[in-house]
Amino acid sequence: MAEQGKDNFRDTIGTLDKEGQRAWVFPKKPDGKWYEYRKYVSYVLLAFLFAAPFIKIRGNQFLMFNVLERRFNIFGFPFWPQDFHLFVIIMIIGVVFVILFTVAFGRLFCGWVCPQTIFMEMVFRRIEYWIDGDRGKQIRLSKMPWNKEKIKKRALKWTVFFIISFLIANVFLAYLIGSDQLIRYITEGPFKNLSTFISLLIFTGVFYFVFAWFREQVCIIVCPYGRLQGVLLDKKSIVVAYDHKRGEKEEGRAKFKKNEERATTGKGDCIDCSACVHVCPTGIDIRNGTQLECINCTACIDACDHMMEAVNLPKGLIRYASEDNIEKKEKFKFTPRLKGYTVVLGILTAVLIGMLFLRNDVEANILRLPGQLYEHKGEFIISNVYTFKLVNKTVNDIENVSFKLQSHKGTIKQVSEDHFTIDGQGLAQGTIFIEIDSRALSSDKDRVEIGIYSNDQLIETTTASFLGPRSFN
Numbered sequence: 001m002a003e004q005g006k007d008n009f010r011d012t013i014g015t016l017d018k019e020g021q022r023a024w025v026f027p028k029k030p031d032g033k034w035y036e037y038r039k040y041v042s043y044v045l046l047a048f049l050f051a052a053p054f055i056k057i058r059g060n061q062f063l064m065f066n067v068l069e070r071r072f073n074i075f076g077f078p079f080w081p082q083d084f085h086l087f088v089i090i091m092i093i094g095v096v097f098v099i100l101f102t103v104a105f106g107r108l109f110c111g112w113v114c115p116q117t118i119f120m121e122m123v124f125r126r127i128e129y130w131i132d133g134d135r136g137k138q139i140r141l142s143k144m145p146w147n148k149e150k151i152k153k154r155a156l157k158w159t160v161f162f163i164i165s166f167l168i169a170n171v172f173l174a175y176l177i178g179s180d181q182l183i184r185y186i187t188e189g190p191f192k193n194l195s196t197f198i199s200l201l202i203f204t205g206v207f208y209f210v211f212a213w214f215r216e217q218v219c220i221i222v223c224p225y226g227r228l229q230g231v232l233l234d235k236k237s238i239v240v241a242y243d244h245k246r247g248e249k250e251e252g253r254a255k256f257k258k259n260e261e262r263a264t265t266g267k268g269d270c271i272d273c274s275a276c277v278h279v280c281p282t283g284i285d286i287r288n289g290t291q292l293e294c295i296n297c298t299a300c301i302d303a304c305d306h307m308m309e310a311v312n313l314p315k316g317l318i319r320y321a322s323e324d325n326i327e328k329k330e331k332f333k334f335t336p337r338l339k340g341y342t343v344v345l346g347i348l349t350a351v352l353i354g355m356l357f358l359r360n361d362v363e364a365n366i367l368r369l370p371g372q373l374y375e376h377k378g379e380f381i382i383s384n385v386y387t388f389k390l391v392n393k394t395v396n397d398i399e400n401v402s403f404k405l406q407s408h409k410g411t412i413k414q415v416s417e418d419h420f421t422i423d424g425q426g427l428a429q430g431t432i433f434i435e436i437d438s439r440a441l442s443s444d445k446d447r448v449e450i451g452i453y454s455n456d457q458l459i460e461t462t463t464a465s466f467l468g469p470r471s472f473n
Ligand code: SF4
Pocket: 240, 276, 279, 280, 281, 282, 283, 284, 285, 286, 293, 294, 295, 296, 297, 298, 299, 300, 301
């Protein structure tokens, strides 16, 4: 681990040594209240992550991101290329959400929800503790020559890592191409779908590389969200923070001497035990302040609380706190600013949910045939010709589909049959004529409203322009 001076701040990232080489982090196994909470959260999230592509709602996969075919399912709602505007709005809401959330609550997401942290800290790291042992044993093992014990442990760990990476790659593929497709490929065997199998192995390789070797570098170097922290956090943001006022006091931190009454010495409450540093999975010293590398994993809170308990000092020297909380010694308050952000986040979430529920299962586009004017049919009847495109966004067939004019008295005639079926996730297109009595028109270019019915149930309405003569009546 990168050696850090007591009084000097670093000028390199925490996982590089003086020669610019990777300084491998051997974090001590966390243990404590927050770690327990995070374990429970991780169980729920892992179950969700693995189950989501296999859950179906009204026949639609719960979550799917089929980039190749531009088909996305979010919470069982299918999104088509026609829904791109909605998708963009969701993305914008997502970005605003992330910004507001981060300004108020710091990197809470990184420590508790991010799949990288969940897999790294709650799956791969725990397997590593199980096979290699805790920090001390891991350091010893890494320095050991390639003897029988090391070969056995490394072979076991890398095999387990590979199997889990392969599992994750399968689930990842289920998100990308759909779980039905994946199950079909698995039952048909890899050699019938060689290109998919090769993609699967490439994904496995990427996951293996990330979790077996690249690790915390993802959060420090690659993740754009992590790099945004510098501009998003302010003095009121709640982060995992070291209470430097309490930790340093007038005389600074100092090692604890047996039977010492720290409160009467003028020394800070930090006993300089380095427990918070040894436990940190990104290899930093939180006592240097909020840093880019900190993923708010809470491991240092637990480690420090144990030390405080051991020397009979109050817990919470490292805790969730804002800079203002620490500087002004104010207790955490749900400030009007935080309340405001929470309300905005609540409204955005409600808007998003509303948008999803108000969305129709059918997308209708009816356009007047370009270059065509109206046509007289008898003394007063005016006819316009249109092309229509109906997209069925559900997986079920929509049967007995017909058109009815809603806004004007008139008729809609289809060129082919009057009633038709739109296949699940399919498209129906054709030509229709709309005929309206010119005396019912209010201008030479009226907006007409057309209802799309399935079994006489209105399933969608759309509008189109209707041309008529300049002088009517
Ligand atoms: S400083 Fe603490 S909260 Fe931040 S990454 Fe390290 S152990 Fe986790």
